[in-house]
Amino acid sequence: MHSVIRWALMVAAVAGVAACKEQKSAPQRDPSVEKGESAESAKAPASVDVVIIYGSEKKTWLEESVKNFEAAKKTTAAGRPIKIRAKAMGSGESLTAIVNGTDKPHVFSPASSAYLSLLNSAYSQKTQRTKPIAPAGETVVLSPVVIAMWKPMAEALGWPKASVGWGDLLKVNLDPRGWGSKGFPEWGRFKLGHTHPEFSNSGFLSVLAEAYAGAKKTRGLSAGDLENPATKKFLESIEGTIVHYGTSTGFFTDKMIARGPSYMSATVSYENLVIESYQRNPPQPIIAIYPKEGTFWSDHPYSILDADWVGKDEREGAEVFLKYLKDRPQQERALALGFRPGDAAVAMASPIDAAHGVDPKQPQNLLEVPDASTLEKLLGVWRETKKATDVVLVFDKSGSMKGKPLDEAKRGAKGFLDVLSERDEVTLVFFDSHIYPAIGPTKIAGGGREKLAQRVDGVMADGGTSLYDAVDMAYAEITKRAAGERGKIHAIVVMTDGKDEGSKMSLAALKERFPNEADAPIKVFTIAYGEGASSEALEQIAESAKGSAVRGSVETINRVYADMAAFF
Structure with a gap:
């Protein structure tokens, strides 16, 4: 399955390689003995690290289970301590990360078995491998x-x-x-x-x-x-x-x-x-x-991957943890959190009842x-059938953006354009001390995506930050169309790395521009970029216009833009 998301590469740090080479070439004194440690402690077996990517829906339960599992000091048959490294991710994004090789978990536990089927198909298409990488596995909750x-x-x-x-x-x-x-x-x-x-x-x-x-x-x-x-x-x-x-x-x-x-x-x-x-x-x-x-x-399957990075010890450790998750105490805890147990022997009980709005x-x-x-x-x-979007992308090009912050923000904005569908329309509004004429609306289809990306690429940083005036101008721009296009999502996405410095409009006046109703026809989503951005003001803008506010950094702005695009 083709995906538009590109997630960061998970890097495992490896230390002490040079030191190991030195130890092979010349005998060294055991530092643990010098510190008074026992020989048994110095020769304790290395742990088996089991990496699990799982659907974030069961985060509370799984994190508790990991903590209790490690407190119980579970080991492999050879006595090696088992450490669980669990990472919560959306099922779609985790599938993409595995196919692209940016994540190499030993266990994949998405929210639905449908993602095992999609992973097997996508991985086969990429690698020409015929054997499934993700076996059916067992349901845990x-x-x-x-x-x-x-x-x-x-x-x-x-x-x-x-x-x-x-x-x-x-x-x-x-x-x-x-x-x-x-x-x-x-x-x-x-x-x-x-x-x-x-x-x-x-x-x-x-x-x-x-x-x-x-x-x-x-x-x-x-x-x-x-x-x-x-x-x-x-x-x-x-x-x-x-x-x-x-x-x-x-x-x-x-x-x-x-x-x-x-x-x-x-x-x-x-x-x-x-x-x-x-x-x-x-x-x-x-x-x-x-x-x-x-x-x-x-059905939250627990699939131990059939991949070349899953060794014998990791597989054994994953199997031990699976057995632990299926044991009655963990299954009863899942029930208390509102999940139905994966073990049919655990009887259904509160809170799976009418008093909590559900039917067992x-x-x-x-x-x-x-x-x-x-x-x-x-x-x-x-x-082809999704609700189309009319979005105004408001982009801060002030002087404080110079260098890497601007380069990464451009990459993020172009990634945002990549996620949108062919039927969506985008208007660009650049601002610094001035608010520049709107570019668009431009339909993504027919080369529009490329034209918009070129305009983003051409941006140069300079000037101050007239944030409130820029949002006001964008709101006026999209309001012209929203009244006659009720069949679209109308939204503004604002990214800034600073505080408002010279707008004619105050924050209070800007908030009054938005209808005081939950069913706002135009929603505003804001990105506070870096430590200098005024998160409080951006959160107030987003809440007043019934959108959502997030924070990003130079390291995370691409991911933040991708998450933002998922609203559309």
Whole structure:
């Protein structure tokens, strides 16, 4: 599977090579003996380091398990201590890192087995290897993919007496009255959130479930089904309800709770996140909808890779840790955190219950994960049917950006353009002490991506930082189009490395420019670049315009831009 994300190379530091060579050429005194250490301590066996890349959805549980595992001082049969080096990553980004060779884990534990199939396909295409790199593995925990919805809205659709599905959501969206068609005009239109399917498991499975619903099937989804105009139309209609995309499933739950029902009617999530929401006092209870057309288990496989970097000792260490994860104490802890145990012998109990918005008897209708070629086709069809984006990229070219900061920011901005789809449009706004005329809007297709990248490449650093005026100008620029294009995501992405130095507009006045409503038609996303950037001001701008704020550095700006592009 082709991916647009390029992640940093994970480098393992190797020390003492020269010292080892010296020891071979001449006898050396044992420093441990000189310090009074025992001979047994000096000759303690080296540890076996097991590297695991895992889906970030189970971060809390896995981190606790790693800590307790190492406290238990588990060893291999030969007595070597086993150390677990666990790294949480989105399922899509981790797949890319393994295929590209930037990460070489011994164990791959994504949120869904679908990613094992995609990894095997992508790795085979790159290396011409026929044997799968990722065996099926074992499930360590389970959580069904659900539609997390405000309880009053779910009740308006007939829940819990009637089963609710994608078709019911689509009817509300297609009706010009929106929620008024159900007797609640004050709720406005139906608004959905799900993660970007090329970055995140929940977004990927969401689009797959939508495709099954559109094809009116539960098994055997094919490339032909995906090309069917009726399926595409269904996908396009559901995706048209999207507020924006993103990389983190938890982000949508967080923002639903913080901003309330007017920001988002529902989000595609995991059952465990619905359960978790009950600890956070949301404005209304959130419940789990198990779509009547069918859904998937997020089955969290633990796959010990069949790769040349996985040695006998690493494999043994990985197997010991797997057995530990499947033991009852760890499985009961997973249950307490809202996951269903991977071990069927552990009985279902609270918090998998109605008091936490979920149904232990669901899901009743499970969908089949198709083969890798169909999954890859799905992503191609999604790019054709996703909600298009109109984004203004506001780029700080002030004098403080000179040198490497500007070079890396340019690379990040061009990487941002690479992630966008052919149907998206971009406007560039450069600023320093002055606000320069907008370039665009330019459609990404037809050479637009390259033209925009050339303009980014040509930027030279100079002058001060009129940040607020630049955001105001960008907002005015995109407002002209937003009113007549409700079917697009309209957004501004702002990157600056400094504080406002000379704007005519104050921060307070800029914030007043944005509608004081969760359903803001134009959302602003901000990047504080480096230590000199005013994070507080940028966070206020992003929250006022119902976007999101992040911080980046010279070392991380490329990744930050890639994460930002996942909103679109």
